Amino acid sequence: MASGSGEVFHIVLFKWKEGADPAAIDHAIRGLQELKGQIPGILELSCGKNFSDRSHGYHCGLLVRFTDRAALDVYGPHPAHQEVVQTRITPIREDVIALDYEA
Secondary structure: OOOOOOOEEEEEEEEEOOOOOHHHHHHHHHHHHHHHHOOOOEEEEEEEEOOOOOOOOOOEEEEEEEOOHHHHHHHOOOHHHHHHHHHHHOOOEEEEEEEEEEO
């Protein structure tokens, strides 16, 4: 991704596997929430459980606001992010949708 000049929003929706342990879901969400202080370029990060009946079966949402596209490029492969993805999310994830846009 080329570096842009505007802030970037990264939106992710998670669908957990049927029967996923609620404690494992909470652990995954906490791991995502803790990334804000660990990865440079994150301006804002929120993650939580869905309460809408319009979610098409997705259970959790993540919104990250970055300084720019370069910060998003750093986030993806960052070791702290990869640790959360590999050890907390992947074992319980059925599906994921991600969308990025520049403001």
